[in-house]
Amino acid sequence: MPQSAGISIGYLAERTGLAVSAIRYYEAQGLVEPWRNAGGQRRFHRADIRRMSFIMIAQQFGFSLPEIRGFLRSLPGGRTPTKEDWACISENFRSHLDQRIETLVKLRDNLDGCIGCGCLSLPNCKLYNPEDRAAQKGQGPRYLMGDSPETETAAENDP
């Protein structure tokens, strides 16, 4: 258990609950920047324990690694981040989060009137509103629903 000169990847993994491979992956994604010791092994700052924790929590909230990298960029380069630094990041973070929740709630409020009423395929269905569609999480190459419901009137004629 190293006490100065940085901590090892294994210790960081143990302290955060992350897999060693995940930490190496995060480095490759630019989320953390360890240096190397004489033997070529990674050495991390103790403060990176908190950095990893932040990543894990941000992921729980549904942020992607590039987004999280954006949050982390606002941390100071030279010194160990203070409580104030984290609080500042947290504010940015929270506004994204609020927006995400709001969108989800708005979608939910349309649900009862829409699926419940059986209007699913009609153009006046609020769930088809392009604004609401923008709520896409953009995860993977998911089809982004660029629709054109011009001929949208015959949906009710089930045989």
Added chain:
Amino acid sequence: MPQSAGISIGYLAERTGLAVSAIRYYEAQGLVEPWRNAGGQRRFHRADIRRMSFIMIAQQFGFSLPEIRGFLRSLPGGRTPTKEDWACISENFRSHLDQRIETLVKLRDNLDGCIGCGCLSLPNCKLYNPEDRAAQKGQGPRYLMGDSPETETAAENDP
């Protein structure tokens, strides 16, 4: 544009805004079950327009295809689903949704007190609570954070 004996995949795609390839993929996932005409081409029920719409909306709410398949299983096998059938599904659907929103809000409420205060790596941090961790979306082979923070006291000793 076929008027009886089912609709083609291209027409279904046009009506829903889905890609033809996506519809074939949904069939492979058991979300829809077309039959074949004499030439081997897929034929769908008109009611499948609504079925596809349901899938798209459920996806916006963050449900996975297996979950959506579960919702759809409650639809009647033989006959065309009625408004009542959709309303019934919608109820089930909504309770899942409420739960998801609640979890997200709970996580948010912990945010200010937790990231803001800089306690991220401490065991008393609410965001580390296993209950809250269960909020994982389980997308892909993401590491499920099986932690064991026995030695969790030295996190504050940044050099």
Added chain:
DNA sequence: GTAATTCCTAAACCTAACTTCAGCTCAAGA
């Protein structure tokens, strides 16, 4: 009747976020 669409299948490719593996090297304890 023929040309243009549409549809078919199977396999390969894509992104995100990782894990696993093979084949080595480094570090730490007895």
Added chain:
DNA sequence: TCTTGAGCTGAAGTTAGGTTTAGGAATTAC
């Protein structure tokens, strides 16, 4: 010193949710 465990790299595999492509066959439009 020797052995074990930890770390290294690069490539390939995994899952979800699809798309793209290749090479034919069926339908539709004129």
